[in-house]
Amino acid sequence: MTFRRPEAIRQRTPATWTPSPTAVEPMPAVLGLRHAEREAAITRLFETHAAQFTRLAALLGAGAEAEDVVADAFCDLHRRWGRLRNPDAAPAYLRSAVRNLVRMRLRHQKVVQRHAPEQPQDASSAESEIILREDQQDVVCALRELPSRQREALVLRYWLDLREAEIAQAMGISAGSVKVHTSRGMAALTKALRGTR
Numbered sequence: 001m002t003f004r005r006p007e008a009i010r011q012r013t014p015a016t017w018t019p020s021p022t023a024v025e026p027m028p029a030v031l032g033l034r035h036a037e038r039e040a041a042i043t044r045l046f047e048t049h050a051a052q053f054t055r056l057a058a059l060l061g062a063g064a065e066a067e068d069v070v071a072d073a074f075c076d077l078h079r080r081w082g083r084l085r086n087p088d089a090a091p092a093y094l095r096s097a098v099r100n101l102v103r104m105r106l107r108h109q110k111v112v113q114r115h116a117p118e119q120p121q122d123a124s125s126a127e128s129e130i131i132l133r134e135d136q137q138d139v140v141c142a143l144r145e146l147p148s149r150q151r152e153a154l155v156l157r158y159w160l161d162l163r164e165a166e167i168a169q170a171m172g173i174s175a176g177s178v179k180v181h182t183s184r185g186m187a188a189l190t191k192a193l194r195g196t197r
Contacts, residue, residue, distance in 0.1 A: 038081050045090055046074055052160075053098050059155045060102040061144055069105065073097035095160070096170050099152060106148065142192040149173075150185030157182055 050070055057066035073094050084090060143151050149171070156167045157178075167182075168175045 038078075041087055041090070042074065042078055042081070045077075045094070049091055049094060050074075053094060056095070056155065056160065057098050057102050059140065059143060059159060060099060060152060061106055061148070062102045065105060069098055069101045072101055092166075092170070095156075099156075099170060103148060138193060139189070142189050145192060146185055146188055149181045150188065153178055153181035154185045154189065 053070045053073065054066045057069040062069045076097050077090060077094055080093075084093065143154065146154070152171055153167060156162045156170060157164075162170065164175045164178050167178045171178065173181075
């Protein structure tokens, strides 16, 4: 490949062509507008869904780190906003991000616990205690004892009211697997709650 000097390129350009001001000038303004629209959309999403996703993270096992998980999910959405095909898909993206972040943190905690000396359990944050009423504490404690897939299926089905197809998409499994995890989770949860009462 040979490098052409700018004057050689200018000589090949027709003399009648002039760049139109609209093709050159508004680009920074358009980028600024897109940036402002993105910021406004993410702010609206945060105001509308942050509390719901914090509860979701707490129910999936994030405990005192629920707010951090949600903040990380929103930061990830902010970074990837340009890749979203449809801004209406942002809540589903955030739901999946929260679920995946909780899952990664739980895996990390298991690895740390395997290789670390015995440490006292983390206390729940005041926010997570307020989020859950007293009558829900038994259910949440029983949920925490379930395998992660069963816990996720139950929370997505009965707390977020998602349909089987939506749960399958969020969890990356088939609708049949969703039914199996939900059924087994409900059986284990019922047995655990009968034992506490």
